[in-house]
Amino acid sequence: MSYILQIDFTMEGSFGEEMATAFHDLAMSIREEEGFQWKIWTENPDAKEAGGVYVFETKEAAEKYLDMHTKRLAQFGLENVRAKVFGINETLTKVTDGPVK
């Protein structure tokens, strides 16, 4: 069963295409993380918040990534980081067309 990692934080920096250019190499590296399946990059320029919704193959992979990524976000100077790892209720998720294996 796959696991969800959801993260969001306050970000003063750029959004949209400027953010996409700034984080392109980071995005490429995330593809290579152990157990990684996909990530949706979230942003709210009005609230100055951003984050991501990830799916990993295992709980261990999600928690290992979160530990590493939390330190990286701190290095970036990002604050108010809120992260949670969840299991997925596969039966209900199938009913509502959720894109997980």
Add this chain to the structure above:
Amino acid sequence: MSYILQIDFTMEGSFGEEMATAFHDLAMSIREEEGFQWKIWTENPDAKEAGGVYVFETKEAAEKYLDMHTKRLAQFGLENVRAKVFGINETLTKVTDGPVK
């Protein structure tokens, strides 16, 4: 561009297949909500937390659903509800295989 709605809350009730049975009809009804694309149902029995990650076609549809769903969660007696609506950075999401249109 699609929008993400992420919600989680404290839940004392059942998880797994018991939760799937209890919420099957609710899941079917969510399929019919305006602008709804998909939902992944999240659960953490150890932390007694559950929630969902949704994708809607527009920000308005996401916010309208959140308003209705917040009242419904209150009726269920669920507490510590935390909900956020985000735009999606499509350029970065494509790099990391995020399942959005």
